[in-house]
Amino acid sequence: MASGNDMKAHESTYTGFLGLVKWGSILTALVTVLVVYLIA
Incomplete structure (x- = not known):
């Protein structure tokens, strides 16, 4: 586990x-909608 000193770095990551x-x-959702639109 992260020690107290590493919590800021952990939260940032x-x-x-x-x-x-x-x-x-x-x-991904937008690309999926575009592909479905182009196919249909």
Whole structure:
């Protein structure tokens, strides 16, 4: 586990990871909608 001294770095890394997951999911959904639209 992270010690008390590493919590700021941990929170920063985790926040960045959550941001990437959020925007990656949105981008994937948009690309999926575009592909379905082009096929239909």
